[in-house]
Amino acid sequence: MFLQYLINGISIGSVYALIAIGYNMVYGILELLNFAHGDVYAVGCFVTLALIAAKQNVVVAILGGFAAGFLINLIVERFAYRPVRYSGRVTPTISAVGIAYIMRNVILLVWGPETFAFEIGIKNTHVKVGNIVFGTLQIYILLIAIALMVLIQLLLKRTKQGQAVLAISQSIPTAALMGIPVNRVIAAVYGLGAGLGVLGGILFCAYYESIFLGIGFMLGTMKAWMSSIVGGIGSLKGAVIGALILGLTESFVSGYISTAYRDAFVWGFFIVFVLIKPRGLFPAQISEKV
């Protein structure tokens, strides 16, 4: 059983990782809270669902969803986040909560609160090794997550655009003085973050073969946030590892302790972890000057 839980944990962790990468791009790199991450990409996933229902090609549907998420976040960033970017920590957080609610209402209005079947042609074939079952899709997800993480790390370090992002994460005024188009870069990061979230969400829905409006907040925002904190703020590698740890914890708690109280225990462990290692496992260095 242990191995089965392990496999399950890694699978679900990989999905979280994919979503966490998108979340961490904004949160980790720009240190800006992205409370609406989940709900924005949820809209993107529903767009994909709609495109599939309209008999579009799978690739088109996925790209459509990605584009939808990207665009929404661009707009949201421009009109809701940018005006309050320098207004402390409370104000932008509340703004983001507002956006999350609006997104949720949009899904509610257009699609409704029910759970829908999500078939995008990516079949999860089950492979049995001994008495452990795992799906091929799970492997793909893990590989994609790792590949994306590596790719983004490379892009950040090796390309001019990536350097721009890192510069902004250090100091916005300085970056601006260096001629970096701060607003455009931040918008792009938000957009990309949402797009990646959509991809993660799509894979999540494909895995469970269903979609409903709740995949946004709890899964996307909360789990992604937790993963980022466990892994270490400012570290993409940390986000992936944090996500895997989260998935494993969920799996083992569910298996060995209790399914009903699973989340309660996971939260409990998380709180204890945060108190012991507040900076996470692989933190980037930031301290406040006096």
Next chain:
Amino acid sequence: MSVLLKVERLDKFFGGVKALVGVDIDVKTDEILGVIGPNGAGKTTLFNVVTGFEPPTRGSVFFDGHEITQRPVYRVCQLGIARTFQNIRLFGQMSVIDNVMVGMHSELKTSLLGIILHLRSHMSKEKGAYLKAMKILDFLGLHEVVTELSSNLPYGMQRKVEIARALSSDPKLLLLDEPSAGMNPQEALELMALIGEIRKLGPAVVVIEHNMQVVMGISDRIVVLNFGEKICEGTPEQVQNTPCVIEAYLGKEEESDASGN
């Protein structure tokens, strides 16, 4: 005059960066000590370590007979040290008078019961604190902006509020970190006079300054830091004429010649 603050062989390393190296400083009660040095010399770090904001890598700090090395900031301040900051740190959403009254936090002894029942003992202490705060604000010429939100004030006044707050706890030692930063010459002169007045109220003062006119004018003694080390100490006249100090600020003679001097 006895020694109020004793900094003994203080080291502070941030990884490979040596912010403070073997610093020995004595501050006597009633004196005004100036601390000067080029940027990055470790002056603010000195304040940070002395007050407990940062732990030292090595060395000790003694204040008023007690060892305060590594004691938490709030404890150190309760013992009688108050400080202002290079980048003003006011309570922006609070009024000027409230800012000053926060400074009295440790002396104002009130109980929860007194607060919620508005007991006479509590109310009279509050009133006493209020009057004292008003007096200090008056002394600093801030009586007109007492109820103003502190973040609404112009820079120079914010500085004064910070000083008022520091004074309200009747500190034995006042640490001022570049108080004249951002001030025009006129304001800086007023500040000099102010610090002279403050000195009459009691506390010893340590001032970090870049404005030579100010620091040379008010200090009894001066300590010079460079690259974390104390390179010189003495009266203003002595320090002004020490070659190593001149070198620290202006560089060696050859370099000046090279730039066409």
Next chain:
Amino acid sequence: MQGSRSFFPKSLFFFIAALFIPLAITNDYHLRVVNMVVLYSIVALSINLIVGFSGQLDFGRSAFVGVGAYWSAIMMQRFGFPFLPAFLSAGMICALVGAGLGLLCRKSSFDYLTLITIGFNEMCRLIFLNWQSVTNGAMGLRKVPPPVIFGYVFDTNVRYFYFSLILLSLCYVLIRRITESKLGRAFQAIRDDPIAAAYSGISVPDYKVLNFAVGSFFTGIAGSAMVHYTQYASPYNYTLDESIYILQMVILGGLGSLPGSILGTALLVILPEISRTFYEYRLASVGLLMVFMMMWAPNGILGRQGVGEKVIGLARFLPVRRKAPQEKGRGVS
């Protein structure tokens, strides 16, 4: 200090005016809504103390409402406690739990606190939902007895109105006194600049814990008062969404403004009742409200330099404008 008398008559005026509400509002349902406004206001005040005055962004207050509610209900229903002990102990228990949570979070930075309080809210909700033997699980606790004080039973809307009005007034006065004291100043100092607060002799972590404990006491009291009114405790009432909604009431009214919390609560409780559109599109309405408020009126209606001040800015008699809250309380005993 002579200006201090100005606030007192104002609050007293509102209190006396409020006494007549049951005469003006005879529709039972409407009165019920009013009662909910009064009760939620107490929760809002406690949130203001924690979020507004101390800057600790707590997203999980509803959990404490629930703890107070379940505790109080269970004490009366299962253990036969009379109302007042159940009620007061609910407050004390919440204060203890609040202190515990505060102890856990006291060294955490802003973001962590928010996340931890969300987690706490979720944990409580799951416990309420799953601990069948104690909380009756998803069914919730029904037929929770109404308050009984010295034999007088508060079981009608009108009677309950006076109970909750007096409770609200007491809580308001107490919280006001706290915010205008050294405690309140310490809380605000921590909110504005924790480092400078430490340099003023304030032990920041300890005061954060104290803030959580005191605030949670009032939240617990409110939770108890609510459950004995609705006579029903359900795990579906103490969710994250509830927490955020009540927080929104406080923000609307203005963080740091106690009268604002009552105003914000009134608006957000009554609005869904009178506007069909608002109710149907509740998520989007509240969402839009949040977004626009943060852009144009982050200080809410009655907060310092908030909408109210800007609109009525010219009125000389309004002591809200540019007067320190400390001024108002002084001299009033």
